[in-house]
């Protein structure tokens with residue numbers, strides 16, 4: 574049964590899952606993806622737990638977006654397995670994975686420019702399977718939690734780039750994901766917008782209990798949000814662990830940062 578949890582504070586009101594069977598872990602093992610002659614992913618193992626924010630980083634072309642596509646079902650695997658709480662979803666379509674709580678965002682935000690911000694988020698909730706009244710409540714709850722209520726009546730096409738990015742996240746959140754895969758949400762944002770985005774990403778885990786896998790080049794956003802990092806180079810994992818450890822790892826410095834050290 575679907576229930577609505579509204580804490581007394583009125584904050585973080587969010588619809589809970591259908592039957593208390595929310596998967597607690599997104600896991601991938603041995604992910605392998607090939608494009609013609611290019612091996613884009615070569616045996617990647619990765620886990621994200623609910624409530625955890627994991628950064629997936631690496632140099633250009635290292636396989637980060639391909640990894641998100643592999644997890645969300647947008648690309649065929651040449652090998653490996655994806656599971657949601659130990660349920661094998663490797664052969665599931667993106668839509669079926671989304672219904673099971675695995676949602677991804679894309680680098681280019683897809684909002685309905687002429688619709689209001691509220692209607693955009695409500696439309697996403699409807700698309701996620703809620704009825705009209707529940708979708709409206711869900712949209713209001715998500716906008717409140719992300720601090721976007723003041724933009725509710727504005728046309729989505731008329732808000733700033735940073736707010737548009739956050740509306741994109743709100744739309745993803747309205748589908749009640751348990752795991753959210755974010756593809757470069759800070760790309761093209763200015764400093765103030767990136768800082769606001771850090772709060773938004775943190776709240777996905779803290780208030781909504783989502784597991785978040787974040788692909789992001791902006792190291793300030795990565796270091797400001799992630800408890801754990803996973804580093805790819807040429808389709809392979811070169812390091813994984815706490816951000817400060819990863820930042821000191823010589824393989825990471827060599828592969829990803831040239832001779833520069835990672836800085837936040």
Ligand SMILES: Nc1ncnc2c1ncn2[C@@H]1O[C@H](COP(=O)(O)OP(=O)(O)OP(=O)(O)O)[C@@H](O)[C@H]1O
Nearest residue numbers: 608611612613631632633634635636637638639640
């Ligand atoms: N559809 C495709 N067809 C052919 N090759 C592809 C395709 N998609 C990705 N690749 C190749 O796979 C490799 C990994 O690409 P991917 O986009 O996953 O890297 P990335 O780490 O996300 O890069 P960036 O940081 O630049 O976004 C690259 O060599 C890329 O050229």
